[in-house]
Amino acid sequence: MKISAVLVLLFWAWPAAAGPGQLVITADMQFSYAMQCLDKKQLTTAVAEFRRFVHFFPDDPRVPEAEFKTGLALFHDSRFREAARQFDLIIRKGGKQATASFFLQSRAFAAQGNTGYAQIILQNLLTLTNDQNVRDRAHLALARLKAKTSGTLGPEVLNQISQELDTISPANARALKKQEALELIDRAKAAPDKTPALAGALALIPGAGFAYCHRYKDALVAFGLNTGFLLGAYTAFDDGNPALGAVISFVGSGFYMGNVYGSISAAHKRNQARQIKLLNQMFDLELRIDPENSLYGFSLHHPF
Amino acid sequence: MSPRHKTILKGKYLPAVILVLIFLAAPVPAISEDTARKVNPFVRFYQDHISPVDGDRCPMHPSCSEYARQAIQKHGPVLGWIMACDRLIRCGRDEVRLAPIRMVNTQPHTLDPVAANDFWWFTPPAKPLEDQP
Numbered sequence: 001m002k003i004s005a006v007l008v009l010l011f012w013a014w015p016a017a018a019g020p021g022q023l024v025i026t027a028d029m030q031f032s033y034a035m036q037c038l039d040k041k042q043l044t045t046a047v048a049e050f051r052r053f054v055h056f057f058p059d060d061p062r063v064p065e066a067e068f069k070t071g072l073a074l075f076h077d078s079r080f081r082e083a084a085r086q087f088d089l090i091i092r093k094g095g096k097q098a099t100a101s102f103f104l105q106s107r108a109f110a111a112q113g114n115t116g117y118a119q120i121i122l123q124n125l126l127t128l129t130n131d132q133n134v135r136d137r138a139h140l141a142l143a144r145l146k147a148k149t150s151g152t153l154g155p156e157v158l159n160q161i162s163q164e165l166d167t168i169s170p171a172n173a174r175a176l177k178k179q180e181a182l183e184l185i186d187r188a189k190a191a192p193d194k195t196p197a198l199a200g201a202l203a204l205i206p207g208a209g210f211a212y213c214h215r216y217k218d219a220l221v222a223f224g225l226n227t228g229f230l231l232g233a234y235t236a237f238d239d240g241n242p243a244l245g246a247v248i249s250f251v252g253s254g255f256y257m258g259n260v261y262g263s264i265s266a267a268h269k270r271n272q273a274r275q276i277k278l279l280n281q282m283f284d285l286e287l288r289i290d291p292e293n294s295l296y297g298f299s300l301h302h303p304f
Numbered sequence: 305m306s307p308r309h310k311t312i313l314k315g316k317y318l319p320a321v322i323l324v325l326i327f328l329a330a331p332v333p334a335i336s337e338d339t340a341r342k343v344n345p346f347v348r349f350y351q352d353h354i355s356p357v358d359g360d361r362c363p364m365h366p367s368c369s370e371y372a373r374q375a376i377q378k379h380g381p382v383l384g385w386i387m388a389c390d391r392l393i394r395c396g397r398d399e400v401r402l403a404p405i406r407m408v409n410t411q412p413h414t415l416d417p418v419a420a421n422d423f424w425w426f427t428p429p430a431k432p433l434e435d436q437p
Contacts, residue, residue: 196424210398215394215397215398215402216398217397217398218393218394218397218398218399221393221397222393225393254385254386254388254389255389255392255393257386257389258386258387258388258389258390258391258392258393259389259390259393261386261387261390262390262393262394262421264424265390265421265422265424268423268424269402269420269421272423273402
């Protein structure tokens, strides 16, 4: 009896035994702190705190949410590889966060430059789900990826994007602004106003190709440089100095062909810029550089 | 045009001119980074000896010499040389108002990588799917 009384007293007094300066962290406190870190964009800390929550409170019903938030924090912290792994874990477990994880995993792969695998993930989602809302969002995301994968927004790519948007059901067409997107794509198809072949042909007269693309400073430099090299080579040959003439001709030929190449390139760049300007009315499409893969493409942000 | 000049254009130099044109038209595969530096002593010499003294004055990113090195590495010496000449024509002019700006060493630079000038004809090889989780 005495022993039982002592045990009861000890158990009752246990929190006090932790000491007045010590704190016992409950699941609520841990989850709330992790959420606070995420809200304040303290992403590295948020990842650590959500992981701590999952480790110390594995039976808590909020564990799936904590795992999802971990992936979200990793994604926003640009740790895309880790984020993709985290979302893969959630997808494999299933649950109500799995659908959102498909989209986010796809975006994480796309952010790493692996747009091929990003598309495969969305296609897997299309195979697995019958939910029309999810399917429509997946089609929209696939259209986005097609734009992103392409280095240039040529007619073929724009047609593929249109086809993907066409598959969006009438029920979600309004919410996902299907018609507006299709109209913009039609306008983008008609946007190019400079013919690269014509720019190249005009560039046979140094600088004319650049001038055709409204690059007047480049045109002036191209004209001056090529005229200078031509005169220099002519004078060298005329003065009986073929070696010097050959050297000047060789260097000059590079600048002449550079002028032709640059003119064709300038026409393509101008056309592309006009298309992006148009599509930006709906999508946040910006030119981006992927340093890892040396890709030059588009980064398209759209709320999915 | 002097008679000597006509001889150069029509006479014994003509085969050499044709050979040069054939050389320029020939497709050359991309080469490794080390080879690019070895085969292009001009870029190497400029980057190792002149640029450090001359200072970082190119308003573009990557700089023109680095652009030339990358273009030669990516597309071989012929196309790389042509693209480098194109860049020298454009450096610091209309491209500055048209291309995006990036901060490099706290200074604004005009972003103009090789990929921004070959996107209309060159598609990089697809990335292998080895990074799957």
